[in-house]
Amino acid sequence: MTSSTITETAAGPAGSDFARLSARVAAAGLMRRRPGYYLARFALVGAFAAATATAFVLIGDSPWQLAVAAAAAVLYGxxxxxxxxxxxxxxxxTRRPSAVVGRILGNLGIGMSYGWWMDKHTRHHANPNHEGLDPDVEAGALAWTGEQAEASRGINRFLNRHQAVLFFPLLTLAGIDLRRASLQGLLGANGSKVRGRGLELTLLAVHAAGYLTALLAVLPPGLAVAFFVVHQGLFGIYLGSIFAPNHKGMEMPTERMDFLRKQVLTSRNVAGGRLTDGLLHVAMGGLNHQIEHHLFPSMPTPNLRRSRKLVREFCGEVGVDYHETGLVRSWAESLGQLRTASAPLRA
Structure with a gap:
């Protein structure tokens, strides 16, 4: 486990499908930095954070704090x-400013280890939806294959049996579980491999202390608990709504593939109409264009939408299925995989 930054994947052998696609993308200028976009985005998120904190303090002891908790969940996302x-x-x-800002946003901002998440997410990008290689399809409260479901025991076996119905309720715990896993990762045997582990632990402690102090200083105990439950529960649902529709229900390869096919066939784009596409882009941080993101991880977010037409046309040329669907359909496909995987336990 390291805190190395996720970088652009190598273009592959000269003349490969991905190398030819990369050349077209580079020629279109789609890998260029977009500093103006990120300055504006950081400013908007900062203003959102200031407005949320101000509302939290000014509203005080009032049921309206639950609306502030919902806004804070979106802010954390x-x-x-x-x-x-x-x-x-x-x-x-470069790595250094990325690590500094990443720890401020991750550890201090939302209480999740940046270094731990980096390792987990790097492995996901290397082998998306590959059982045994992608940590996002490990067995646990959810099973992604019938074999995983049949091997489950205890409470996980009960959860796996009913996982399609329980999926959204389980998502309410996703934010808390990710924090637990990141803290466990830092404190575990492999935690020493994370660069700046001491700093990361300190920032996590500062976040937790600041968060709990603010709740107890401004709100009475009952309302503080209600704020915590609403905030953390909606944050988990929001995270799941960003990431689950992009891969769940897609192919889970068991054989070797070249880079282009490994990334495209395991990913799904979530499309909207003229009115909703922009909202999806903002709500999902551009990850509704998951195929383009997995092919070109360091492509700036605003360029993902611009690259879609080029990538889709190229996939058509080389005979690779490019799967794009609406938000409701993407969830139906994701939940369909959960139902299929849990079928052996319901038989």
């Missing part, structure tokens, strides 16, 4: 998306 782009070097070219 947007901070997580910024940290994601920083990790992929879409914002800064």
């Amino acid at each position: 947007q901070i997580a998306l910024l940290a994601h782009d920083v990790a992929h070097r879409q914002v800064f070219r």
Whole structure:
């Protein structure tokens, strides 16, 4: 486990499909940095954070704090998306500023270890949807294959049996579980391999202390608990709504593939109409264009939408299925995989 930054994947052998696609993307200028975009995005998220904190203090002891908690859940999701782009070097070219800003956003901002997440996300990008290689399809409270479901035991076996129905309720715990896993990762045997582990632990402690102090200083105990539950629960649902529609229900390869096919066939784009596409782009941080992001991880977010037509046409030329669907259909396909995987336990 290291805190190395996720960088652009090598173009592959000369003349490969991905090398030819990369040449077209580079010629179109789609890998160029977009500093103005990120300055504006950081400013908007910063203003959102200031407005949320101000509302929290001014509203005080009032049921309206639950609306503030919902806004804070969206804020945490947007901070997580910024940290994601920083990790992929879409914002800064070099590792050091990426690591500094990533820790501020991740550890201090939302209480999740940047170094731990970097290792996890790097392995996901290397082998998306590959059982045994991609940590995002490990067995646990959710099973992604029938074999995983049949091998489950205890409470996980019950959860796996009903996982399609329980998926959204389980997502309410996703934010807390990711924090638990990141802290466990830092404190575990491999935690010493994370650069700046001491700093990361300190920033996590500062976040937790600041968060709990603010709740107890401004709100009475009952309302503080309600704020915590709403905030963390909606944050988990928001995170799941960003990442689950992009890969779940897609192919889970068992054989070797070249880079282009490994990334395209395991990913799904989520499309909207003229009115909703822009909203999807903002809400999902550009990750509704997941195929383009997996092919070109360091491509700045605003260029993902621009590259879609080029990538889709190229996939058509080389006979690679390019899967894009609406938001509702993407969830139906994701939940369909969960139902299929849990079928042996319901038989």
